[in-house]
Amino acid sequence: MILDRHDRINSSEMQARLESAGTSDRRIPVEQTSDFIDLMQIYEGAMYEISTKLEILDDEFQVRFSHDPIHHMERRLKSVSSIIGKLERKGLPLTTESIKDHLFDVAGIRVICNYRDDVYSVSRYLSAQSDIQVLRVKDYIRNPKQNGYRSLHVIYAVPVFLSTGAHYTPVEVQFRTIAMDYWASLEHALRYKSNLPDAKLAEHSQTLLDCARSLQNVEAQMQSIHRDINGAPRGDET
Numbered sequence: 001m002i003l004d005r006h007d008r009i010n011s012s013e014m015q016a017r018l019e020s021a022g023t024s025d026r027r028i029p030v031e032q033t034s035d036f037i038d039l040m041q042i043y044e045g046a047m048y049e050i051s052t053k054l055e056i057l058d059d060e061f062q063v064r065f066s067h068d069p070i071h072h073m074e075r076r077l078k079s080v081s082s083i084i085g086k087l088e089r090k091g092l093p094l095t096t097e098s099i100k101d102h103l104f105d106v107a108g109i110r111v112i113c114n115y116r117d118d119v120y121s122v123s124r125y126l127s128a129q130s131d132i133q134v135l136r137v138k139d140y141i142r143n144p145k146q147n148g149y150r151s152l153h154v155i156y157a158v159p160v161f162l163s164t165g166a167h168y169t170p171v172e173v174q175f176r177t178i179a180m181d182y183w184a185s186l187e188h189a190l191r192y193k194s195n196l197p198d199a200k201l202a203e204h205s206q207t208l209l210d211c212a213r214s215l216q217n218v219e220a221q222m223q224s225i226h227r228d229i230n231g232a233p234r235g236d237e238t
């Protein structure tokens, strides 16, 4: 199952969003509007290329091992206002060139797997495919963040073939388990959506850190039962 967290690219709507994003000095220049829309279409294509590869791998596992490693996927393109906000935070010019050169997470896919073994096997098989490149890996599963966040982040470059030829385009893929996703959603809500006083925030953050550890233990125990039921893992255990 794939959940799309954005609308399909539509030129007139994208143009309206570009025009309404911020004040005139905080916008992508009008003369770059069509380049920007073309660029977004390429990011969308790259995202579809990678998610199709992942669906094919998931189907193969189902056929060969009667096991679906991927629970579901979520896809999203960064919104115009988030793109502008990120360029500004990084002190970069608001141009399509600067998006291409500096933002690697315009196209994003979250791959929610059933077990930790699945995270590593799916990411390993995807990374080994000869037509894509791995640009960057951040393994917050082996090295969790201080707040307890765990996920495997990989930035891939995938060729998107248009009438103008191949465009190698980055896609950020976040691989995580159901438990890691469950945790990250609540932590995100606490950090970005709550208006709690600082003391409450600190208390909840500490509780969340404890929850991250508990979930990690539960996950390890359930993984071990799953391995026993399904036989030895296929060299993917960590």
Ligand code: GTP
Binding pocket: 105, 138, 145, 147, 149, 153, 174, 184, 185, 187, 188
């Ligand atoms: P930015 O993209 O600028 O944030 O920097 P980066 O690319 O170095 O970030 P990183 O790869 O560490 O994380 C990128 C994404 O991972 C974020 O946009 C979130 O979706 C997710 N993420 C990272 N850290 C956390 C966290 O502590 N909590 C939650 N809920 N999500 C996180």
Ligand code: MG
Binding pocket: 105, 172
């Ligand atoms: Mg990022």
